[in-house]
Every structure is written in C-alpha cells, then in structure tokens.
Amino acid sequence: MCQSKKAGIIGLGMYLPENVLTNAELEKMVDTTDEWIVTRTGIKERRIASSDEATSDMAVNAAKEALKNANLTPDDIDLIIVATITPDMFFPATACLVQAKLGARTIPAFDISVACSGFIYGLTIASQFISLGTYKHALVIAAEKLSSVTDWSDRATCVLFGDGAGAAVLGPVDEGGILSTFLGADGNKGDLIKLPAGGSRIPATKESVDARLHFIKMNGTELFKVAVKIMADAALGATNPLGLKAEDIKLVIPHQANIRILNAAAKRMGLRPDQIYLNIEKYGNMSAASIAVALVEAVNKGLIKKGDKIVLDAFGGGLTWGAMVIEWSK
Numbered sequence: 001m002c003q004s005k006k007a008g009i010i011g012l013g014m015y016l017p018e019n020v021l022t023n024a025e026l027e028k029m030v031d032t033t034d035e036w037i038v039t040r041t042g043i044k045e046r047r048i049a050s051s052d053e054a055t056s057d058m059a060v061n062a063a064k065e066a067l068k069n070a071n072l073t074p075d076d077i078d079l080i081i082v083a084t085i086t087p088d089m090f091f092p093a094t095a096c097l098v099q100a101k102l103g104a105r106t107i108p109a110f111d112i113s114v115a116c117s118g119f120i121y122g123l124t125i126a127s128q129f130i131s132l133g134t135y136k137h138a139l140v141i142a143a144e145k146l147s148s149v150t151d152w153s154d155r156a157t158c159v160l161f162g163d164g165a166g167a168a169v170l171g172p173v174d175e176g177g178i179l180s181t182f183l184g185a186d187g188n189k190g191d192l193i194k195l196p197a198g199g200s201r202i203p204a205t206k207e208s209v210d211a212r213l214h215f216i217k218m219n220g221t222e223l224f225k226v227a228v229k230i231m232a233d234a235a236l237g238a239t240n241p242l243g244l245k246a247e248d249i250k251l252v253i254p255h256q257a258n259i260r261i262l263n264a265a266a267k268r269m270g271l272r273p274d275q276i277y278l279n280i281e282k283y284g285n286m287s288a289a290s291i292a293v294a295l296v297e298a299v300n301k302g303l304i305k306k307g308d309k310i311v312l313d314a315f316g317g318g319l320t321w322g323a324m325v326i327e328w329s330k
Helices: 022-027 034-041 055-069 092-103 115-130 187-192 205-208 220-242 259-269 291-301
Strands: 005-015 020-022 045-047 079-083 109-112 138-145 164-172 177-185 251-254 309-316 320-328
Touching: 005 055, 005 079, 005 115, 005 291, 005 309, 020 022, 022 034, 034 259, 045 164, 055 092, 055 138, 055 164, 079 092, 079 115, 092 109, 092 138, 109 115, 115 138, 115 177, 115 291, 115 309, 115 320, 138 291, 164 291, 177 220, 220 259, 220 309, 220 320, 251 259, 251 291, 291 309
Parallel strands: 005 177, 079 109, 079 138, 251 309
Antiparallel strands: 005 164, 020 045, 138 164, 177 320, 309 320
C-alpha cells in the first residue's frame, strides 16, 4: 500500500508487427484504389500481425518496453489491465495470459472491452487504484489484432484496420499526472459498429460463418455523423472542469479513426493543426491501441515535455467515448 498521490504515466512502450499492408496491395485484393482510400480515410498503410502472433504476444512486447522505460520489472507491478476487443479467446482473460508470459506475481489481471476508447478507460481505472493507495504500479496495455476479425472481401471496412499494441506503466507522481477524465457510453447506438456473431446471441455455427457474421460490421455514414460531436464534447468534458482553453493544450492525441473525422473534430474544438498528433497514414485504425501507440510516438519524438498538458480523446463501438487530461510528469 502506498500513500495516496496523483497517478501519472511513468513508462511507455509499443509494439507493431513487421508486416506492412499497403494500399497498392489492397488494390489487388478488393475493388478499391489508393486515391479512394487516402482521400476518404487518410490511411496509406497498416501493420498486420502474423498468423502465429496473437493479441497477448503483441501486448507482452509492448509491456516489456514500457517496464524497461519505467525502470521496473514485472515483480514491481501490482495490477494488469488489457484493453482489447480481439482477445486471444473469450476466457481466460488476455491480461492473465500476459501476466503468465511476463512472469509477474499473482496480481489482479483483467480485460476491458470498450473498443477504441479502451486505453482511456484502462488508464482511468488504474489511476483510481493508485490514487487511493490500493496499488503502487499498474500496467495498462491496449492491444488489438483487428486483422483477425476483418472481412477482407468488404472494401468499405478492410481498408481501415490494422494491428498493434501500446502500454503504459502508471505510478504515483509528485507533480502533474492525470488531472481529469470524462467517460461515456450510449448503447442505443451499439449497432453502428459491431461484431455480430461468436457470443451468446449468435453462437458460431456453419450458418453464421457462411453469412460472414464473425467480422466487423459498420455503418460508416452514421458513425461519422456522431463521432465528430462525441470527440469534441468528450474533450470539453475533460478540459472544462480544469478551466483549460484550446491554447492551454500542448497536444491532443485522438483515436486514429478517419482523417476527415479528426479534422472536423479538431476544427470544432478550435485546435491548430500542430496541436493534433496524427499517425493514421502509417497504421490505420488499431482500435484501443491507436491512442497508446500515438502517445508513445509523440513522446519519443520529443513533442511532449515535462509540464505540458495533453489530451487523449477517443470514441468507439458501444458506442463509448472518453477523454483525459494529463500534465506530463517525466
């Protein structure tokens, strides 16, 4: 047990599969073009995990880098949370598999399933345990193998998604840390993006497989309409209680869903182009892993310094959304 303090990120890591799938290669797989994909999504390429590489494998690689960055070992971790919608299996939890592969102690380990908002939800949950003094160090990992649930014959969705993982070690900090969080969900819009089969509603059968119900289904037009407002409102929900204005924010790291959504949301929030970190052109939409990987990249590039206030901002299937303000403490 540690004395109650603010929780902050003290270590970061990421992992990306080696295999790169370009738009040119997609042109040979489905009826699409590089110009169509780039114009409508901003994506030029994405990473695809190998057939023998599961979500837990990517999660472990990201976690090891985060632990090294924090100068900690698995023995120092008191809690593991994995945010994913592509777990290795329904159960045991991917977090338990990660715990075993890391050689961590018999600490609590569990998954959360809130799609693209997962990293922010995971950070929020972990920070509560640390702030209360229940645990000292928590490992939050966002990892996705979306290629395993992507219909590669559906040109509307297969161009969007990629695989990867990002991880953060949280611990008590004397200055800065997580300042505020704003979370929300609207199950009434759950049909806008979903994976219909495989659960108790539609168990796996020959018929469900033949109907291609075990792949992501998305109503892109309707999702676009609500996403812009959701992202802007979530960011304001996290910044307003702190009295922060757009000019007070060093960097906004949004979920990398679609360049048109991101540009529209940024305009709605009154942000300058240099206040938004984008890497969608390289990795596509990695669901929960998108913000985690983008945060690692931004820090590694020196775009975030001690004392800077940054905003993480996401929306995802559920629908779910979340935003978080962090004063960087490293």
